[in-house]
Amino acid sequence: MAKSVSLDDTIVAISTPIGESGIGIVRISGKDAFSIAKEIFSSKGHRPVSKMRTFTTHHGHIVNNLNGGEVIDEVILTVMRAPKTYTRENIVEINCHSGMVPLKKVLNLVLSSGARLARPGEFTKRAYLNGRIDLAQAEAVLDIIRSKTDASLKTALAQLSGELSKKVKALRVEILKVHSKIEAIIDFSDQDSVDESSLNGQKLVLDVDKIVGRLDRIISSFEQGQILREGLKMVICGRPNVGKSSLMNAFLRRDRVIVTPLPGTTRDSIEEVVNIGGLPLRIIDTAGWVSAPDYVAYHSIKRTSSSVISADLVLLLLDGSQPLIDEDKKIFQKIRSKKFIVVINKIDLPLAFKLDDIIRMTKQKKIIKISATKKTGLELLEKEIVDTVWQGGLGVTAPPLVSNVRHKDILARVRQDMARAKNGITKKTSPEIIAIDLKSALDNLAEIAGETATEDLLENIFSQFCIGK
Numbered sequence: 001m002a003k004s005v006s007l008d009d010t011i012v013a014i015s016t017p018i019g020e021s022g023i024g025i026v027r028i029s030g031k032d033a034f035s036i037a038k039e040i041f042s043s044k045g046h047r048p049v050s051k052m053r054t055f056t057t058h059h060g061h062i063v064n065n066l067n068g069g070e071v072i073d074e075v076i077l078t079v080m081r082a083p084k085t086y087t088r089e090n091i092v093e094i095n096c097h098s099g100m101v102p103l104k105k106v107l108n109l110v111l112s113s114g115a116r117l118a119r120p121g122e123f124t125k126r127a128y129l130n131g132r133i134d135l136a137q138a139e140a141v142l143d144i145i146r147s148k149t150d151a152s153l154k155t156a157l158a159q160l161s162g163e164l165s166k167k168v169k170a171l172r173v174e175i176l177k178v179h180s181k182i183e184a185i186i187d188f189s190d191q192d193s194v195d196e197s198s199l200n201g202q203k204l205v206l207d208v209d210k211i212v213g214r215l216d217r218i219i220s221s222f223e224q225g226q227i228l229r230e231g232l233k234m235v236i237c238g239r240p241n242v243g244k245s246s247l248m249n250a251f252l253r254r255d256r257v258i259v260t261p262l263p264g265t266t267r268d269s270i271e272e273v274v275n276i277g278g279l280p281l282r283i284i285d286t287a288g289w290v291s292a293p294d295y296v297a298y299h300s301i302k303r304t305s306s307s308v309i310s311a312d313l314v315l316l317l318l319d320g321s322q323p324l325i326d327e328d329k330k331i332f333q334k335i336r337s338k339k340f341i342v343v344i345n346k347i348d349l350p351l352a353f354k355l356d357d358i359i360r361m362t363k364q365k366k367i368i369k370i371s372a373t374k375k376t377g378l379e380l381l382e383k384e385i386v387d388t389v390w391q392g393g394l395g396v397t398a399p400p401l402v403s404n405v406r407h408k409d410i411l412a413r414v415r416q417d418m419a420r421a422k423n424g425i426t427k428k429t430s431p432e433i434i435a436i437d438l439k440s441a442l443d444n445l446a447e448i449a450g451e452t453a454t455e456d457l458l459e460n461i462f463s464q465f466c467i468g469k
């Protein structure tokens, strides 16, 4: 653990967003938190802050004794006594009236009373440095703040409660077992009488395989994590005028994109994020695909193509009121290698083709019928999208264990170490070399919890937090 950061200072920050709102919180943490609060807080009972019971709140005023006792704000003060606090240090939180002036004045007063302005994420960093949470849990705090949907919040909460850390610990125990067996062989081989067969290769390979299997499962959950964190990319695709922009607006429940009766209205790919069934979806409305494009359309279609290439899911939109034409088939050819859902729009009008034609073309039995303008069938479509994501070809089964690139990279390195160790065992390499690979796996694994984190890594992680967290 990085020990170079001084925990002697008492830190302070405004922990709520600045602006007009009901209350704003100034948070102080550190060994002088109580004595600083005592200097600036005046209440009816005049009880010193250091004598207040932990987790109690007190009404009073913030006063500037350096300036003749000027009253700065009427506040509620909360006292939290170490070690059972967010940072494991003494904490005082002052609930002020929000707004730039009172908050800044209280902050400045705390600063002139001996605290220092907290750096971004420094409260959470202290929780980590003081051993209350490990690094993976600290990173989960960041994910919770940033989570856009229920699903990503669930993943982050699981990580904060230590789900990932538990799995990592279990892996560590398994790797340690293999490591100690190899070490024993090394120790024995110092004695002349040991025969090489004491390296029970088969059993060790099985042990290592089990570990690699576990690693694979955790690593593969990363892609799902990515979907939850960054949003699944869903592209609405179809020929001009089928109602792509109308559907986009229906998803967004507002008139975001221009809709006209003229084909070729949308000329660019337009992206918005929506929450569908708890999933963050990046929906992309595209320019309609035409086979004989003009100059502008040529570029629009290039955009559409690249949107489709990077899509996780494509909605193939067809106009139910118009006969199927070659263009629809050409578009289908372009998206068929993707995970797609076939959607017929404008079902408020008479259907101009047979459903069987579509089934034959797309080899898809399930076809969703909607009217983007009349808002019918949209719930079914949303359900189909969610089902496709959770059970379908996208391989997402449950909220993932790993949703963070740093963790995934570390686990991938551990997997490489284990693969090398296995190779060593099967090829009967010298046990010393196998032990080095296993040691490297253990060291790498320790980085997830931050047991071996460098100051640079910590800086990198905590600088992403806001000040006051």
Ligand SMILES: Nc1nc2c(ncn2[C@@H]2O[C@H](COP(=O)(O)OP(=O)(O)OP(=O)(O)O)[C@@H](O)[C@H]2O)c(=O)[nH]1
Pocket (backbone or CB within 6 Å): 238, 239, 240, 241, 242, 243, 244, 245, 246, 247, 258, 259, 260, 261, 262, 263, 264, 265, 266, 267, 286, 287, 288, 289, 345, 346, 347, 348, 349, 370, 371, 372, 373, 374
């Ligand atoms: N009757 C009916 N008309 C619809 C429906 N959805 C869209 N439209 C109409 O179809 C026309 C084209 O809709 P858009 O949403 O602009 O179609 P688009 O696919 O985005 O078209 P481009 O951007 O030109 O490719 C508009 O006049 C819409 O009002 C529907 O469900 N029923």
Ligand SMILES: [Mg+2]
Pocket (backbone or CB within 6 Å): 244, 245, 246, 258, 265, 266, 285, 286, 288
């Ligand atoms: Mg459009």
